[in-house]
Amino acid sequence: MCWRVKIFYNLHKNYLHQKNNKKLLKILNSCYTSHEYTTRGHQNNFSENKRKYLQYSWKAGLISSVIGVSYYLWKNEVYALDLITIKETPGVRKSHLKTYTVEEVGKHDNENDGIWIYYKEGVYDITKFVLKHPGGPEKIMMAAGGSIEPFWMIFANHNVSEIYQLLESMRIGNLDVSKDSKKLEATEDPYANDPKRHKVLKVNGPKPFCGETPGPLLCESFLTPADTFYVRNHLPVPEIDIKDYELEIAIEDDTKKVINFEDIKKYPKYTVTTAIMCGGNRRSEMNAVKPLKGLSWGVGAVGNASWSGARLTDVLADLKINEDDWKHVQFEGYDLDPSGVPYGGSIPISRALDSRADIILAYEMNGEPIPRDHGYPIRAIVPGVVGARNVKWLAKIVISNEESRSQFQRGDYKGFSPSVDWDTVDFSKSPAILDMPVTSAICTPTPGETVKLKDGKIPVKGYAWSGGGKKIIRIDLTVDQGKTWHVAHQLIDDENAKEGRHWSWTLWSAEIPIDVDKKEVEVWVKAVDASYNVQPESFENIWNLRGLLCNAYHRVNVKIKK
Numbered sequence: 314m315c316w317r318v319k320i321f322y323n324l325h326k327n328y329l330h331q332k333n334n335k336k337l338l339k340i341l342n343s344c345y346t347s348h349e350y351t352t353r354g355h356q357n358n359f360s361e362n363k364r365k366y367l368q369y370s371w372k373a374g375l376i377s378s379v380i381g382v383s384y385y386l387w388k389n390e391v392y393a394l395d396l397i398t399i400k401e402t403p404g405v406r407k408s409h410l411k412t413y414t415v416e417e418v419g420k421h422d423n424e425n426d427g428i429w430i431y432y433k434e435g436v437y438d439i440t441k442f443v444l445k446h447p448g449g450p451e452k453i454m455m456a457a458g459g460s461i462e463p464f465w466m467i468f469a470n471h472n473v474s475e476i477y478q479l480l481e482s483m484r485i486g487n488l489d490v491s492k493d494s495k496k497l498e499a500t501e502d503p504y505a506n507d508p509k510r511h512k513v514l515k516v517n518g519p520k521p522f523c524g525e526t527p528g529p530l531l532c533e534s535f536l537t538p539a540d541t542f543y544v545r546n547h548l549p550v551p552e553i554d555i556k557d558y559e560l561e562i563a564i565e566d567d568t569k570k571v572i573n574f575e576d577i578k579k580y581p582k583y584t585v586t587t588a589i590m591c592g593g594n595r596r597s598e599m600n601a602v603k604p605l606k607g608l609s610w611g612v613g614a615v616g617n618a619s620w621s622g623a624r625l626t627d628v629l630a631d632l633k634i635n636e637d638d639w640k641h642v643q644f645e646g647y648d649l650d651p652s653g654v655p656y657g658g659s660i661p662i663s664r665a666l667d668s669r670a671d672i673i674l675a676y677e678m679n680g681e682p683i684p685r686d687h688g689y690p691i692r693a694i695v696p697g698v699v700g701a702r703n704v705k706w707l708a709k710i711v712i713s714n715e716e717s718r719s720q721f722q723r724g725d726y727k728g729f730s731p732s733v734d735w736d737t738v739d740f741s742k743s744p745a746i747l748d749m750p751v752t753s754a755i756c757t758p759t760p761g762e763t764v765k766l767k768d769g770k771i772p773v774k775g776y777a778w779s780g781g782g783k784k785i786i787r788i789d790l791t792v793d794q795g796k797t798w799h800v801a802h803q804l805i806d807d808e809n810a811k812e813g814r815h816w817s818w819t820l821w822s823a824e825i826p827i828d829v830d831k832k833e834v835e836v837w838v839k840a841v842d843a844s845y846n847v848q849p850e851s852f853e854n855i856w857n858l859r860g861l862l863c864n865a866y867h868r869v870n871v872k873i874k875k
């Protein structure tokens with residue numbers, strides 16, 4: 314059994330034996346073959362001066378980060394876990410309904426006989442719903458004739474009252490638990506082995522874990538500490554033993570080499586400091602204009618860290634890839650969904666083969682091994698590009714003429730016209746998001762906060778960033794709806810960044826004068842990047858159904874204390 318299958322097997326072994334998971338085993342057995350391969354490595358000398366600078370800079374960054382975190386924790390109360398509360402219990406016995414055995418339910422696993430599933434003691438006819446399943450019919454069909462429970466333990470975003478209600482609306486009977494109680498064995502939570510998280514992260518979704526850094530903490534340090542860096546997972550965090558770690562590199566279906574952790578460390582070590590931002594950062598503001606589907610991120614689905622590892626161009630060098638022959642480089646993670654499909658994403662070949670794009674296969678974050686939540690042991694870092702393509706727990710790189718087939722490349726993380734809705738959307742018509750647009754946010758004061766005037770001014774702090782390596786050249790602020798603009802003069806960015814390779818964010822601060830009679834003001838911020846791109850004024854005209862690219866002016870209401 315190959316390593317990737319092993320991870321999957323360990324993760325899901327508790328229900329692999331169940332009747333309805335025969336399909337999973339079939340997929341597993343057909344998907345993976347073992348490879349014969351050789352490994353390779355070489356050493357070069359990386360500019361000693363640069364290395365020293367980078368070592369210094371992350372250390373300085375880390376120290377200031379620690380101070381920043383301590384200060385923040387001292388100043389503010391930490392967030393408590395706001396786990397989703399489950400209002401309704403589905404699958405409880407309803408005495409007026411007919412009872413079916415597990416075998417009877419099992420016969421209804423196809424369109425002709427109808428598609429049934431069970432959840433706890435409830436039996437459901439989902440025939441009509443299958444085609445409408447937002448996750449795709451093939452995913453829900455894996456449960457056909459069997460229990461839906463193990464799948465919901467993986468896709469735990471189903472455990473909300475709306476979905477429980479939807480399920481109960483399809484209820485047709487009770488499951489006979491007396492004869493076949495074995496079938497109701499408890500299944501283990503696949504998220505049970507997820508790492509412990511810092512409680513300062515504001516939880517937007519517990520399983521898969523999604524948590525953001527509170528704004529005021531973000532702007533405390535140029536480098537975001539790994540522990541308080543936002544986390545966006547789509548599946549359980551894979552458990553990877555570094556001794557067993559392998560990275561497969563293929564050209565289409567043809568595996569060219571498989572390298573291990575030590576092989577990757579033999580390449581020249583390269584450090585790049587870059588922000589990573591989720592495509593849905595600031596979605597809550599867009600949602601306020603018109604409701605959206607998706608996690609309600611505030612301003613904290615972003616962080617800035619230094620990442621060290623092998624350059625992608627070095628790792629691909631011996632494959633002698635001709636840029637004109639291929640179109641995409643795909644990345645796959647070790648995190649697999651219950652059908653064995655990995656998280657994935659891809660980038661254009663021209664970007665992947667450009668050494669100035671600074672793409673690395675990272676093994677360190679802020680000078681330490683990458684923590685599990687952020688992609689241990691190896692993660693693709695693609696600076697300037699939407700978070701989704703920075704694939705964690707990197708398992709495979711494929712040179713291809715096709716984009717990644719992953720749902721997250723083809724059926725998500727794309728922008729649309731504000732008039733496109735869920736009935737008219739065609740994901741094949743929009744390109745996948747790559748570089749992110751210019752954005753900025755106020756981190757302190759926070760919305761509704763009371764601020765004391767100092768010499769007639771209020772202090773405001775925040776971040777700004779533009780994708781594609783574009784430097785932030787100006788931050789404009791107003792407290793009178795744009796009648797007067799103030800420029801933030803204190804900017805912190807990566808002074809060593811070269812033109813067109815400004816991957817880090819810019820932290821800014823300003824003191825804005827306030828009229829003496831004002832009890833309340835709305836502070837607006839907009840950033841300007843090196844191409845003189847500027848943020849749009851409002852969310853109305855950039856609204857898109859997935860709530861991505863939310864980069865309108867950030868507006869924060871502040872109460873003034875004299």
Ligand SMILES: Nc1nc2c(c(=O)[nH]1)N[C@H]1C(S)=C(S)[C@@H](COP(=O)(O)O)O[C@H]1N2
Nearest residue numbers: 543544545546547591646656700701704705
């Ligand atoms: N393998 C894998 N890589 C992944 C993801 C994932 O779920 N699995 N999430 C992506 C998304 S959408 C984002 S925004 C970033 C989040 O990175 P972080 O959790 O280190 O902040 O990782 C990306 N890489």
Ligand SMILES: [Mo]
Nearest residue numbers: 591592700701
């Ligand atoms: Mo994301």
